[in-house]
Amino acid sequence: MVRKEILICSGTGCLSAGSEEIEEKLMDELWKHELEDKYPLTRAIKRTGCMGPCNLGPMIIIRPEDTFYGNLEPSDVERIVEEHLLRDKVVYDLLVEDKDGHRVEEFEKLDFIKGQKKVVMRDSGDIDPSSLDDYLKVEGYMAARKAIMDMDRSEIIQEIKDSGLRGRGGAGFPTGLKWEFAAKEDEDQKYIVCNGDEGDPGAFMDRSVLEGDPHSIIEGMMIAGYAIGANQGYIYVRAEYPLAIRNLQKAIRDAESAGYLGENLFNQGFDFNVELRVGAGAFVCGEETALLSSIEGKQGQPKFRPPYPAQSGLWGKPTVINNVETLGNIAAIIIHGSEWFNSIGTEGSPGTKVFAVAGDVENTGLIEVEMGTTVREMIDIAGGVADGKDFKAVQIGGPAGGVIPKEYLDTPIDYDSLSEAGTIMGSGGFIVLDEDTCMVDVAKFFLDFTQEESCGKCPPCRLGTKRMLDILEKITEGDGEPEDIDKLENLAETIQNTSFCGLGQASPNPVLSTLRFFRDEYEEHVYEKTCPTGTCKALLKAFSIDKDLCVTCGKCVEVCPVDAISSGEESYSIDPEVCISCGECEKICPVKAISEGGKE
């Protein structure tokens, strides 16, 4: 019998879904069947980083056959051990179904995985992030070896420039160019900083990479450090990512003791060290100058540029700040070359992009796709809109981004096409919104976020976003006035043009973008005082019962949570003063006699 390996996803998502319980049960079962010699725990059960399809957690993959079991319950484990491990028989009914209802055996053949192209997420879900050996087995630190031993600094920078890699933090600045600026500075001390202050609501790409493949980030930093002449790196992670912090700490320690960090790396006289800096989780610290202030121990507030960090950054020294995902690409580019990288993605945006897909889709999770994949294809990978509902829009780019409506479904995902469509690539938030989503509410959600996360330095951002939020609240409460939409646009213009940093400048985007595509929805809220999707509760009208249709079955009385319905001999009636417009009675009525604001 071939030795099997059980991979258990232990990303934050799966941990909270109960993967530890599954793992414990698995160990119990192996013991029960006296399999401990065949499956020594340290080798056979491997805790990996995020595998991607988060809503299928807890999940395991059994190798070598690559069988995938998802949504596991502890009670399923016994069968997996008895049938699959002992008798080599796939437990058919525990397999995940594809969209046509067929059970899929192999992980790679899952709908969710098929359309993906993994570069940054190449090792996550495949290796044990706490094991340097595992990383070395997947050509770990080979890129650093190649770069430091066989390439000179300008060659590396040229390779990255040729690759066309653009910063994955959101703005898409060419990475090679950034390195070149810093490399040109004549300073003894330079720094390389990894920006792991991921803050967009619902986004967790960087967390997953840091958790699932920490060495690849260290390797990326090492190459960057060598290229620009920096021998000190800092990884800035938010304290809300305890697992990422733990895995990074372990990785740094292991790399140090194995000689991959420290002095005279690869005997080439190059020293490089990495330190971890834990931030308190302020959204603004994702802005590079604010992040540097935070590392320096000051309050995380943005600073004026120029000078750019590449000239004068951390403690006034030239500093390159790269996003986690950007750094995750470096080793692959060095190994496979810029031509290979150019063959992926589009001309202006080569490579892949990881998205955290959330919202109203069948399968949520992390999806890494080639640049140029259309929005429609992305949604297909995620299994389409949930519950068979209609697609309304997708929100890309987080609080700084905007929405893409139905008409733009075939927009390819790359920096330039997205910005033409009025949004930004951002760091990788991808929230699918179905027909029941109120766009005013969506704008309100994101603005509420930026408003709270504004560092408070400049009035347009600190106060302007609050003003805009107040207006949106007013509109959703049914108090909207005709001039409110103009006011929103006026405020947005001032905020965009006068705010200090990107956080403020981009904060009106969710409002402007929803106004651009769904202005009628705003107008309905303001003029008609209705919310077409029924999301804004304050705008709902009381329900009423059509006397002609009512059969006095009494079902509505039972479900009404506020006892607003009273019985009569011929018909029931709803007290509009008491009704909270929850709609339960409408749903249960067998003769469709109840409707919102319908005739009495």
Added chain:
Amino acid sequence: MSDVKFNVDGKDISARKGMTVMEACEENDIDIPKLCQHEALENLMACRLCVVEVNGKQITPSCGLKVNEGLDIKTQTEKLRKYRRMILELIYRCENHYCMFCESDGDCELQDLMYEYEIDRFEYPRMFPDWDVDSSHNHIVKDTNRCVRCGRCIRACDEVVGNQTLNLGGRGITNEVIVDSGVPLGESTCTSCGMCMQVCPTGSLSNKHSLFKGNKDECELTKSTCLSCSIGCCTDVYTRTGHLVKIEGTDIDKESGGQLCERGRFKPLVDRGKRISNVIYRENGEESELSLQEGLEKAASILGNSNEISAFASGGLTCEILDAFSKAMRAHGALFDVVGAKRYRFETEVKRRINMIEGHFINDITEVMKAENILLYDTSIYNTHPVLASYIRRAASKGTKLITIDAYEDRFWNHSDKSITIESPKTQLTRLVNQVIKEGKASIEDLSRVSSILGGLRVHPEDVMEIVNLLEEASYDIIVIGCEIIDRWSLRHIFELAKLEGSYVISLNKASNQYIRSLETEGVYEEPEVAYILAGEDEENEDMIKLVENAEFSIVQSSKKSELTDKADLVIPSLSTFERNGTTIDINGKKKEVELAMEPKGEMRSEIAFFEELADKR
């Protein structure tokens, strides 16, 4: 510095390279609105009111933009005015600004801009935030409701005062200026210098003692010099109808950034005391009031009939008064001394004995900011010379190593890198520490001997060794000696250390007027027949009180009722600081003008005339 030519609003102007567009515009009388920029502080670029259009597209704050050849700047386009109006309205309507009920009405930069941009109607309703007013501080009221978050107070406290008491806390709409980690101002590490209040553009930080006494336009302004210590800060004294309203610092372009200390800014407003306006004569427990002339006669006759006379003057008087007083006293054969003069005489003596050259002494206190190490003997300068203390803190914040040695308490505890307090009298302190430092130099390894010297004292030999090493390594260290050290032994120890390590010395003196260095003074009789005390407005001096108690007959001349005047047999009124004209000499040897800010009250018109007449009565 080469000149850069560029265009502002269609006008060609030139500026020196490195300047910001705002500075260049200011030089050319082009008005750009601002709330957060302040000439004494680093630019924060927070208020966004100074935004200008660059080359027809980019919108950038002019306080952050450096001048560049060929820039095309527009400062007053319709768009910019629109943005500025919007920002002003945001600030004005989101916080509780009610000019009519604000102390800063008329002195408010926000109000000025509201007028300038003609914002008399508003698009948005008031937000009515609910901030607590912090009135826990003795002198300052902190009202977040009127705060525009310009960050000037925070920067002033950090960059100028070096104290880092203020900071920003909270995000978004809950963002506010916090004190330390969120304590009331009155319970904080605040040094009460009032710098934050001075730079505040609105009524958010205001002076408790001058509330609603009038804005600056309604007051008379007198430029004068502070006589609280030998630094001699320049002051703006505001008075109205003969009353003191407020005092502010002026040296904004200098290192001090326009700061004053608690004593310079607030004490004259608080410490009003009971004014002495008449001569009081006490005999056999009976108190009688005399006219000034009668008092003068009385004093002259008592002085004339005595042999052992001790005359003692405050160090906080003008040169002219000290001169007149010393002449009058010498005419009566008195021994004459001034507060602080003794320390100066001792210093001179020690210097001569150990052949200490003048090159070791520094008079420019701003030099501490250039030193690698500062060794501070006696941390009382925190109270006696607060502005110097601020320089030391600033230096320490920027990487200068600060070593403090004090008998009882390190008042720089949150800035010092190395601190030694031994809880023993000062002489012993300096002797022991110095001995150790010298011993340590002889054989650094021999810690056991050091330990035996330090036996019983709470000093770790390792600490002392560290100091030795620090002084050894650095090429520029400064030893600052506080004014509490007044014995010759201690001075000798410290001077020897300076010689040994090649360090520079800043020696501070209790006398505010360094004219004492040119005056002839000597030790006075400790138990004289007659003691004549000319008190200034400095704190109660123990030496003076002792002298009054020990004298058979005591004359005290003072402007305010105090323990001294209560004990004196003859009390003669004098003028208060703000009623005098004259000069003072600061620690740097510079002569500064003390200007009359208020007309003298009471019978005394000129002390100089009084002393001249007293001298003539001999």
